[in-house]
Each structure stands twice: as structure tokens, then as C-alpha cells.
Amino acid sequence: MLLIDCPHCGPRDETEFHAGGEAHIARPEKAAELTDAQWADYLFMRSNTKGWFAERWVHAAGCRRWFNVERHTVTHEIRRTYPMAGAPTEPEEGP
């Protein structure tokens, strides 16, 4: 089980949380001007990252707040949790 560090409540068992998918996907400002393909891309298309991944979680059984988590999709290591308004860690230069 993951141990997730809620920014408000501290470290808690994964069973208290729900995952909300990839983080930092901004809603298009002028949605009405998008093509169907562009709208579908916003709604449905997500990156399938192998490595560090920014995703949203909600502390459903605790403070019921959404926040962001940086989790490694291979090792499940969590290196950072931060508020919804926070910026993701810049990706490191690949080899």
C-alpha cells in the first residue's frame, strides 16, 4: 500500500485516497473554438509515462482536498506532494 503525504493531514494509507489521473491538464480557455479532435484530446488523451509522473489525488476519507503527487510509475516511489496550484518539478535532462 502507498503511504501518501497529504499536504494537510500528513502521511496516510492509500486506502484513504482516490486517484484522479494525470495532473496539470488545463481546461482550454476557448472550448467552443476547438475542433472535436482537439476537445477529445483534452478530455481523453493522457500520457502513459514510465518514470516520474504528476498525478492528482484526493484525500477522500480525510480532509477531502485535492492535491498533486509526483510518483514513479515503475517503483511507486512518491518524491513530492504539493497543492493543486503548485508547479510540477522540471523533468531532468535525459541521458
Added chain:
Amino acid sequence: MDRVVQGQGPLGDDPPMFADLAAHGLTVSVVPPLGQINLRGLDHEIAQAVAAACNGLDVTGPTNRCVAAGASWSLCLGPDEWLLVVPKHDTNDTARDLAAGLAGKHASIVDVSSNRIALDVGGPKAVSLFSSLTSLDISDLGPDRCVQTMLAKAQVIIHPLAAPTTYRVFLRPSYARHLADVIVDATRFL
């Protein structure tokens, strides 16, 4: 005008199932109905008005802070959300005073008295009981902290009344019988 429906909670007032717990170092009692008000807003905008309406209750401070003023409690559930617990007969007046004090401010005041019942869990084995139901160390909880978590899959809010021996557990009425059964069952391992 204010119609208050008095009724028994899901466990009754004095459930016989809790009577034998003392032999296991545990006391569990059903708290008589409490007034519960859900309050939302930004603390720097509303703190003054809340203090004026609730005998000086202080809603500033971090999430999961828990503070009492007289017979009232403030449990901070999130950065902009509180559960105010007041004597049942004060609920309507408190809600009205809050509404008047917060008029024109961006805030929400909702009477949620029926949303949860409360159990007081005490005795020398109280901490052991929680240890058998959650991975959190409840004995770590400072006197001014509450915790929102799950006990046996039931979402609860716990705050110390007289740490480390007595804790108040708020839970949804539909889970009351379930958690009561789990508590009684857990005494086998205490």
C-alpha cells in the same frame, strides 16, 4: 418555530452491547445529540465573526486543529472548512448569529447535526483499541488536534477529550452499528 425532532440514535442512548467493555479496560458511551454546524470560508475573513457568535471560538490555525471555547468546539476539517460542535439547544441560535455576523462575506453555514453521531471512547485500553483499527498512532495526537480517518472502513473524525484516555469519535449514523460491533469484537484482542 424551530422544530426539533428528538429521537433515539441508531444505537439508542445506552446500548447494552457496551456494558461489558469495562472488563476489557474500555468505556464507550453514546454522546447525547450535539449541534453540528459546517462552516466554510477563509479564516482571515470570518475568524472575528465566528469568535463573536461562538463565545470566542478561534478558527484560525492549520487543518485538523481542534479547539474548545466553553461547551463549543471547532474542528478544522480543511483549509477553509470547520465543524463547529455546540450544545444541541444552541444550534439554531449559533447558526443565526453566524449568518448575521458573516452577512456579505463569502461563507457557508449549514446545520449538519444529523450527519454524524458521536461516541466517547475511553479507558486504559482506548489507545490499544484504535491501534487495532487504524495504522495511525492516536496516542500521538496532541490535545489541540483532531484526525479524519477510517476505522474499520467507516470514515470518522476523532479528537481527544482528555488525552491520552478519552477520545470523541464522530461517525455517520449508518455506520454506527457496524463500528459498535467492530469495537466489541476488537476487545478479544486487547
